[in-house]
Amino acid sequence: MNVPLPVFVVLPLIAAFLLPLLGKKYKTAATVLANVVTILLLLLAIGSIGQSRVYEVGKWPIPLGINMVLDGLSALLLLAIGVVSTAAMLFSVRYMEQYTAKAKFLCLFLLMVAGMNGVVLSGDIFNLFVFLEIASIASYALVGFGCEHEELEASFKYMVLGSIASMFVLFAVALVYGNTGTLNMAYISEAIEVSGLNIGLGFALALFIAGFSLKAALVPFHAWLPDAHPSAPAPISAMLSGVLIKALGVYALCRIVFNMFGVSIQLGWLLVTLGILSMIVGAFLAIGQWDFKRLLAYSSISQIGYVVLGIGLGAVILAGDGEVATASLAILGGLFHLLNHAVYKSLLFLTSGSVQMSTGTREMREMGGLADKMPVTRTTCTIASASIAGVPPFSGFWSKLILVIAAVQAGFYWIAAVIVFVSLCTLIMYLKVQRYVFLGELGENLGEVKENKGSMQIAMVSLACLCVLMGLLLFVPGLRENILEPAVKVLTDGLEYSSIVMK
Amino acid sequence: MLYALCFLLFMTGLYCAVVKKNMVKIVIGILVMEYAVNLFLIMLGYRTNGIAPIVGRSDLEAGEISELFISSTVDPLPQALVLTAIVISLGSLALMISICIRTYEKYGTFDITQIRRLKG
Amino acid sequence: MKGMTIIVKTISSWVKVLIFLFGIYIILFGHLTPGGGFAGGVILASSYVLVMLAFGKEFVEENLPSSIASKLDCAGAFLFAMIAILGLVFGGTFFVNFIYQKYLPGEALNLISAGTIPLSNIAIGLKVGASLFLVIFTLSTFRPKEKE
Amino acid sequence: MAMFYGLMIFMLIAAIIAVETKNLLSSVICIGAIGFGASLMFLFLRAPDIAITQIVVEVLGLIILIRATIARDLTFISGDREFFNTVVSVVIVLVILITGMHIFEQLPAFGSPVFAETAGAASQTYISQGLKQTGAANIVASVILDYRAYDTLGEATVLFTSIIGATVILRDKSKKLLEVEN
Numbered sequence: 001m002n003v004p005l006p007v008f009v010v011l012p013l014i015a016a017f018l019l020p021l022l023g024k025k026y027k028t029a030a031t032v033l034a035n036v037v038t039i040l041l042l043l044l045a046i047g048s049i050g051q052s053r054v055y056e057v058g059k060w061p062i063p064l065g066i067n068m069v070l071d072g073l074s075a076l077l078l079l080a081i082g083v084v085s086t087a088a089m090l091f092s093v094r095y096m097e098q099y100t101a102k103a104k105f106l107c108l109f110l111l112m113v114a115g116m117n118g119v120v121l122s123g124d125i126f127n128l129f130v131f132l133e134i135a136s137i138a139s140y141a142l143v144g145f146g147c148e149h150e151e152l153e154a155s156f157k158y159m160v161l162g163s164i165a166s167m168f169v170l171f172a173v174a175l176v177y178g179n180t181g182t183l184n185m186a187y188i189s190e191a192i193e194v195s196g197l198n199i200g201l202g203f204a205l206a207l208f209i210a211g212f213s214l215k216a217a218l219v220p221f222h223a224w225l226p227d228a229h230p231s232a233p234a235p236i237s238a239m240l241s242g243v244l245i246k247a248l249g250v251y252a253l254c255r256i257v258f259n260m261f262g263v264s265i266q267l268g269w270l271l272v273t274l275g276i277l278s279m280i281v282g283a284f285l286a287i288g289q290w291d292f293k294r295l296l297a298y299s300s301i302s303q304i305g306y307v308v309l310g311i312g313l314g315a316v317i318l319a320g321d322g323e324v325a326t327a328s329l330a331i332l333g334g335l336f337h338l339l340n341h342a343v344y345k346s347l348l349f350l351t352s353g354s355v356q357m358s359t360g361t362r363e364m365r366e367m368g369g370l371a372d373k374m375p376v377t378r379t380t381c382t383i384a385s386a387s388i389a390g391v392p393p394f395s396g397f398w399s400k401l402i403l404v405i406a407a408v409q410a411g412f413y414w415i416a417a418v419i420v421f422v423s424l425c426t427l428i429m430y431l432k433v434q435r436y437v438f439l440g441e442l443g444e445n446l447g448e449v450k451e452n453k454g455s456m457q458i459a460m461v462s463l464a465c466l467c468v469l470m471g472l473l474l475f476v477p478g479l480r481e482n483i484l485e486p487a488v489k490v491l492t493d494g495l496e497y498s499s500i501v502m503k
Numbered sequence: 504m505l506y507a508l509c510f511l512l513f514m515t516g517l518y519c520a521v522v523k524k525n526m527v528k529i530v531i532g533i534l535v536m537e538y539a540v541n542l543f544l545i546m547l548g549y550r551t552n553g554i555a556p557i558v559g560r561s562d563l564e565a566g567e568i569s570e571l572f573i574s575s576t577v578d579p580l581p582q583a584l585v586l587t588a589i590v591i592s593l594g595s596l597a598l599m600i601s602i603c604i605r606t607y608e609k610y611g612t613f614d615i616t617q618i619r620r621l622k623g
Numbered sequence: 624m625k626g627m628t629i630i631v632k633t634i635s636s637w638v639k640v641l642i643f644l645f646g647i648y649i650i651l652f653g654h655l656t657p658g659g660g661f662a663g664g665v666i667l668a669s670s671y672v673l674v675m676l677a678f679g680k681e682f683v684e685e686n687l688p689s690s691i692a693s694k695l696d697c698a699g700a701f702l703f704a705m706i707a708i709l710g711l712v713f714g715g716t717f718f719v720n721f722i723y724q725k726y727l728p729g730e731a732l733n734l735i736s737a738g739t740i741p742l743s744n745i746a747i748g749l750k751v752g753a754s755l756f757l758v759i760f761t762l763s764t765f766r767p768k769e770k771e
Numbered sequence: 772m773a774m775f776y777g778l779m780i781f782m783l784i785a786a787i788i789a790v791e792t793k794n795l796l797s798s799v800i801c802i803g804a805i806g807f808g809a810s811l812m813f814l815f816l817r818a819p820d821i822a823i824t825q826i827v828v829e830v831l832g833l834i835i836l837i838r839a840t841i842a843r844d845l846t847f848i849s850g851d852r853e854f855f856n857t858v859v860s861v862v863i864v865l866v867i868l869i870t871g872m873h874i875f876e877q878l879p880a881f882g883s884p885v886f887a888e889t890a891g892a893a894s895q896t897y898i899s900q901g902l903k904q905t906g907a908a909n910i911v912a913s914v915i916l917d918y919r920a921y922d923t924l925g926e927a928t929v930l931f932t933s934i935i936g937a938t939v940i941l942r943d944k945s946k947k948l949l950e951v952e953n
Contacts, residue, residue, distance in 0.1 A: 006717040006921070010704060013928060017701040020693060020935070057921040058710070058718035063893040066921045104939050111932045118925065126584055130925035133591050134932055137598060141936025144602055152606045152940075153618050159599055160529055164520055167536045170588060171513065174540060177581070178547045178878045181889035203874040506875040508779045512786055514868045519790040521860040527795055527839055531802055534832075535786050538809050541825075542779075545816050548894075551882035555817040556910040557657065558902050573899050576910075577817045578884045580894045583914040585821050587926040590661055590751075593828050594933030597758045600839045601937040604765060607839075613795075649823070654907035657819035659915070665827040672834060693938075700931050707924060718920040723906045740907045740916045743923070750927055754934040755831055762838050765941045 003044055005055040005068040005121055008078065009131075012037055012114040019107040027102060031093055034106040038089045041113065042082035048075050050482040054123070054501055062123075062502070063184040069123035069501055072486025076335060077120040077243075077251050079483065080342040083466065084242040085113050088235035091350050091459035094452065095234055095357060105145060105233075112138035112239065116247040123501060125173050125260075126183045132169065132248055136162045136215070139244055143232045154231035158224045161214055165221075168211035175204035186501035189260045193495055197261065208256045209270070216249020218308060219277040222301050226285070229300065230293035230362065234353020237293060241300040242346030246338055250307055259490070259497035263315040271312025276418055278305030283425035292352045292362045292437065295429060296345065302422060303341045303388070309415070310334020310403050314491065317410050324492055326409045331488045333402035339484075340395045340470055344384040347463040351381040354456055355437060358449045364433070369442030374451045378438045380464040385430035387467050390423045395470030505546055513539035526603045526613040530596070537592040541585045548578025556582065627677050635677040642670035650748035651741065660744040664751025671756045680764055692757045699750025706739050706746065774815060782808040795840045803833050820911045893918075 015037045022030045048070060055068040070078075089109065096102050115135025122128040140162060144155030177183055179200050180191035192201060210221070217225035225245070229237050257267060282302030289295035314331035318324070354377045355370065356362050371378045387394035400423055407416040451457075473479050490497070516539060519532030554572070556579040562572040603613065610618050646666035653659030675683045707718045714721035723738025782805050789801035806829035813822040879885050886894035897910055897918065907913035915923050 004711065004717060006707070006711075010707060010717065010924075013924070014701065014704050014708075017697050017704060017931070021697050057716065058720070058917065059714065059716045060918050063891075064896055065918050100944055101939055101942055104935055107935055108932065108939065111928065111935075114928070126587075127919075127922055127925065130587060130591070130922050130929065133595070133929050134925060137595060137929060137932045137936060140598060140602075141932070141939055144605075144940050147605060147940060147942070149609050152602060152609060155940075156526065156599075156602050156606060156615075156618075159595075159602060160520060160533065163533045163595060163599070164517065164536070167513075167516075167533065167540060170540050171543070173584075174544045174547065174581075175874065177544070177584075178885055181885040181892045181894075183580070183584075183893075198877040200874045200877045203871060505775055505779060505881050506878065507872055508776075508783060510871050510875070511868070512779075512783055514864055514871070515783070515786045515790060517867075518861070518864045521864065522857050523790070525795065527836070528790070528798065530836075530839075531789055531798055534802060535789070535805065538782070538805055541821075542809060542812060545813055545818050545821060546881060547878075548818075548884050548886070549816045549882060550884055550887070553817045555657070555819050556898065557655075557819070558908040558910065568899060568902060573895075576898045578886050578894045579897050579901075579910040579914050580886070582818045582821055582911045583919060583922075585818070586659075586661060586824055586911070586915055587922055589821070589824055589828055590926050591929045593755075593832055594930045596832055597762075597835055598933040598936045598940070600835050601758075601762065601940040603839050604762070605940050654909050654912045654916075656909060657823055657911075659820060659824075659909070659912050662820070662824040662827055665824070665831055669827065669830060672831070696931065696934065700927055703924060703927055707920070718917075718924075720905060720917050738906055740905065740912055743916045743920065744912070747923070747927055751930065754930055758934050758937050759831065759834060759838075761938050761941050762835060 002051075003047070005053065005070055006057060008041065008044060008117040008121060009114050012041065012110040012117070016107045016110040016114065019103050019110070022103060030103045030106055034110060035089055035093065037110060038082070038086045038113065041117070042086045045075070045078040045082035048078060050486065051075065052486070052500075054503075063182050063187050066127050067123040067184065067501070068121045070121060071490050071500070072488070073251070073254065073335075073490040074120045076339065076483060076487040077247055078117065080339055081113065081116050081120070081243045081247060084239060084342050084346045085109075087346060087350070087459045087463045088238045088242075090455050091238070091353070092233070092235040093455040095353055095456055098357070099145065099233065105142070108138045108142050109236075109239075112142065112244070116243060119247055120251060123186065124184055125176065125188065128252065129166070129169055129173055132215070132252070133166055135244065135248055136166065139236070139240060142236045143228045143240075145233055145236070146231070151231045154224075154227035158228040161221075161224045165211040165214035168207045168214070172204040172207035172211065175200055175207070179204070185255070185260055186498035189262070189495050189498040192261060193498075201261070205256070205261050209253065212249050212253040212256070213274060216245050216253065216304060216308070217301055218249075218274045218304065219281045219301065220274075222278070222282070225301060226294055226297045229297035229349075230291060234349055234356065237296075237353070238346035238349040241297065241349055242342045245300070245304060246307070246342065250304065250311070250338065253308075254311060254491060257315065258494050262495050263319045265316060265319045268312050268315030268317075268319055271308055271315055272415070275305045275307070275309030275312050276415070278302060279309065279418065279422045280305075283422050283429070287425060287429045287432070290364050292355065292364050292367075292433070293349070294362075295364075295433065296348050296352060299388070299426065299429060300341075300345055302426065303337070303345065305422075306400070306403065306419070307334045307338045307341065309419075310337060310406070311491070313403075313406060313410065313412070313415065318492060318494065322410060326406055328488050328492055329402060329409065330406035331491050332484055333399055333406055335487050336402065336474065336484055337396075337399035339473070340387070340399050343463060343470060344387045344396065344467050347380060347384040347460065347467060348388070350456070350460050350463065351377050351384065354452045354460065357452060359443075364436040366445075367437045367443050368440040369438070370449065371438040373442075373449045376451055376457050376460065380460040381438065382434065383464045383467050385434060387470075389427040389430045391427075393471065395467065395473070398471055398474050506543065509539050509543045509546065512542070524614055524616050526606065526615055529615070530599050530603065533599070534592070534596065537588070541588055544581040544585050544588070548581040550575060550577050553577040631677050635673050639670045639674050642666060642673065646670060646748070646752070650744050653744040654740045660747030661751055663744070664748040665755060667748065667752030668755035668759070672759055675760065675763070680760070683760065687756070689757055689760050692753045692760070695753035696750055696757060699746050699748075699753060702746035703743060703750065706743055710739070775812070778808055778812050778815070782812075796837075799833065799836045799840055802836065803829065806832070820909070
C-alpha cells in the first residue's frame with residue numbers, strides 16, 4: 001500500500017476535528033469513528049512495513065519545504081503506536097463510561113496519536129518540535145482528565161517538566177539553525193559532518209539530550225512519570241507508558257544522536273549510563289510500591305532503561321570501531337525490547353485498569369484472591385508479567401537474552417551482569433503483583449467483584465495473544481528481516497541517513 | 504553579547520520555574536523562557552540596516568525583485584518559526600492556567616509544597 | 624454581573640465593530656501586509672472579550688453561545704485540513720498551493736493573489752478567533768464550587 | 772544597537788522583578804512589560820508580523836493570567852521550596868549558565884544572519900523567489916502558509932488541543948456513576 005505519508009497524521013487529525021461536532025447526541029457514532037480510525041492506522045502501519053520513502057509536503061523540494069521520512073525505524077514505531085492505540089481505544093469504549101465528556105476524550109486521544117505519528121515521520125527538526133508539542137499537550141490534558149486532586153497535581157507536575165523539556169528542545173533547534181542555517185535533518189547532518197561539532201552545536205546536543213530524556217523519563221529526569229502515569233485513566237496510562245515515552249523520548253533521541261550528530265564513544269557511554277541508572281533505580285523503587293499502577297510506572301522507567309542501554313551499547317561499539325555485527329545485535333536487542341515493552345506494559349496497565357474498575361482501588365494490600373473472580377484479567381496479567389520478567393518462552397526473555405549476548409560479545413561482562421540482576425528484580429516485583437492481587441485470600445469488601453466484559457476483554461485478550469506471539473518476530477525469517485532489521489540498519493548507518501534522504 | 508543577554512533571560516525563567524513554589528510563578532517562569540527563545544530566534548535572522556521581508560511595489564523592477572531587496576532583507580524563516588512558537592506558547596499557557604485554577608479550587612492554595620498527595 | 628456603566632457600554636458597542644473590522648482586514652490582507660490569520664484571529668477574539676467585559680457574560684452567552692464557538696473552532700481547523708487535502712486531490716501532494724500554481728500564475732500584490740494562502744488565512748482566523756474566545760469564556764465562567 | 776541593548780536590559784530587569792516580587796499581580800504586570808518590550812524589539816528587528824501577533828497575544832495572555840490571580844485570597848506565597856532542592860537547582864542553573872555563556876562565539880555576529888553566508892540556504896530562495904513561486908508579497912505569510920504549511924497545520928492543532936484540554940479540565944462534573952450491566 002503506497003498511501004501518501006501525511007495520511008498517518010491528517011487522518012486522525014480530521015477525525016479529531018469532527019468528533020466535537022458530533023457531540024453528545026451521536027456518542028456511539030463518535031466511538032465507532034474513533035475506533036475505525038485507529039484500526040485504519042494500524043492497517044496502514046502494517047502496510048508500510050519494509051518500505052522506505054521520502055515525501056515532500058507541498059511539492060517543495062527540501063530544504064525549501066518540509067519532508068516526511070518513512071524508514072525502518074519510523075515503521076517500527078508506527079507499528080507500535082498502531083497496536084497500542086488500537087487496543088487502548090477498544091479498551092476505553094467501556095472503561096471511559098465512568099467519566100463524562102467522552103467525545104473530548106476520544107478527540108484528545110486521536111490528537112495524541114496524530115502527534116506521535118507526526119514526530120515519528122518528520123524529517124524536519126522544527127516540525128518534530130511542533131508535533132512533539134501536540135502529543136505532549138494532549139497527554140497533559142489526558143493525565144488530568146479525572147479532575148480529582150491527584151490527577152490535577154500529577155498533570156501540573158508533568159506539564160511543568162514537559163514544558164521545560166519542550167523549551168530546551170526549541171532552544172536547541174534555534175542553536176542548530178543559527179549554526180547550520182537549515183532545519184532539515186538531512187541537511188543539518190551534512191553540515192555538521194563538514195563543520196565538525198563546535199561548542200554551540202555541542203551545547204545544542206546537550207540540550208536535546210536533556211529535553212528528550214525528560215520526555216523519556218530516564219533516571220535523573222524521571223520525577224514526573226511515577227505521578228503522571230498512574231493518575232491517568234487506564235487506557236491513557238497504557239498509551240503513555242506503552243508508546244508516548246518511546247516515540248517522544250527514545251525515538252527522537254536516537255534520531256538526533258545517530259542520524260544528525262553522529263555517534264561518539266562519550267555519547268554512547270552517556271546513553272549507557274542513563275540506561276543503567278534508569279534500570280536499577282526504577283526496579284528498586286518499583287519493588288517497594290503498594291500502589292498497583294505506581295509499581296507499573298516505576299517498572300516502565302526500569303524497562304525504558306533496557307532500551308536505552310541497548311542503543312547506547314550499540315553506539316559505544318559503533319564509535320569504538322567495534323564489529324558492526326555486535327553493534328547491530330545490541331541495537332536489535334534494544335529495539336526489540338522497545339516493541340515488546342510497548343505490548344506487555346500496555347497490557348499490564350489495561351489489566352490494572354480492569355482491576356481498578358472492579359474493585360475501586362489501586363492499593364494492592366486491599367486486594368487479593370481475584371484469580372477466581374476475574375479469570376480473564378488474571379490470565380492476561382500473568383502472561384504479561386511472565387513476559388516482562390523474562391520467563392523463557394515469552395518474548396521479554398529473548399530481547400533480554402540478545403542484550404546479554406551483545407554485552408558479552410563486546411566484552412562488557414558487568415553490563416550483562418546488571419541486565420540479569422535487574423531482570424531478577426523485575427521477576428520479584430511481578431511475583432509480588434501476582435501474589436497480592438490475584439492469589440491469597442479474598443480481600444475485604446471484594447465479594448461483589450465481577451469480571452469486566454465486552455470491549456475491555458477483547459482488548460486484553462488480543463494483546464495477550466500478541467504478547468505470546470511476539471517471540472515469533474525473531475524466529476520467523478520474513479518478519480525479522482522486514483520489521484526489526486531495517487530499523488537496526490537505520491541506526492547503524494548513522495550519518496548515511498542524509499544521503500539516503502537526499503538521494 | 505545580545506545573544507548572551509537572551510540566554511540570561513532564558514536562565515532567569517528556568518530559575519523561576521525550578522525554584523519557586525507558587526504555581527503561577529512557575530507558569531511565569533516558563534513564559535519568560537518562551538520569550539527568550541523567541542527573541543533569540545528573531546535575533547538570529549537580523550541584518551544590520553535590514554528591511555522587513557515584505558515585498559512592496561517599490562521593490563519590484565519590471566516584475567522582478569530588486570537586488571537591494573534581496574541583499575538587505577532579514578531572514579524570514581525564523582519569523583515563521585516564532586509565529587508558530589508564540590501560538591504554541593499561548594495554547595500551553597491557557598491549559599496551564601486552567602490546571603492551576605482547577606487545582607486552586609481543589610486545594611485552596613497555589614503553594615505546591617502544600618499540594619502533596621502523591622508520594623513515593 | 625450585569626456589566627459596566629452606560630458610558631462604557633456605549634463606547635464599547637462602537638469600538639467592538641471597529642476592532643472586529645480591523646481583525647477582518649488583518650486576516651484578508653495577511654498575504655500582502657504584516658498580519659495574517661493568527662494575529663487577525665486573536666483580534667477577532669479580543670473584540671468579543673471587550674464585549675464580555677463591558678456587557679457581562681450573560682449577554683455574550685446569548686449572542687455567541689459557547690457551543691457555537693466550539694463548532695466554529697472545529698470548523699476552522701477542519702477547513703484548514705481540507706485545504707491540505709484539496710491540494711492532494713487537485714495537485715497530487717498535500718498542501719500544494721494548487722490554486723496559485725494552476726490557475727493564477729503571475730498575479731501579484733492583489734487581494735486574490737497567492738492562491739490558497741488567503742483561504743488558509745481565513746480558515747486559521749476563524750479557528751483562532753473562535754478558540755481563543757472559547758477559552759477566555761470558559762475560564763471566566765468557571766466558578767469554583769462552594770467548599771464542602 | 773544601543774536601542775537593542777536598552778530594551779534587552781529593560782526586559783531582564785522586568786523578568787527579575789517578575790520572578791522575585793512577592794505580589795502575584797505585580798509579577799503578572801511585569802510579564803506584560805516583558806511582552807510589550809519583546810513586541811517593540813520584534814518591530815525594531817524588522818519583524819512586523821511577529822510584533823503584531825506578539826502584542827495581541829500578549830493582551831489575551833495577560834487576561835488569562837490575571838484571571839488566575841484576581842479574586843483569590845492572595846496569601847502571599849513567597850520564598851522557595853525546600854533548602855536542599857533549591858540549592859541543587861540553583862547550582863544546576865548556574866552551571867548551565869556558565870557553560871552556556873560561550874556557546875554564542877561560533878555563531879555569526881549579530882547583524883549578519885547565517886543564511887546570507889550559507890550557500891543554498893532556504894531563506895535565500897524564499898526572499899528571491901517567494902513572490903514568484905507563491906504569489907504572496909508577505910514572505911513570512913508565504914513561508915508559514917505555503918512552504919511550511921505543514922508546520923502551521925501542527926500549530927493550529929496545538930491550539931485546538933489545548934483549548935479542548937482546557938475545557939476538559941474545567942468541566943463541571945468529571946465522573947458519573949456507572950450503571951451496572953448484566
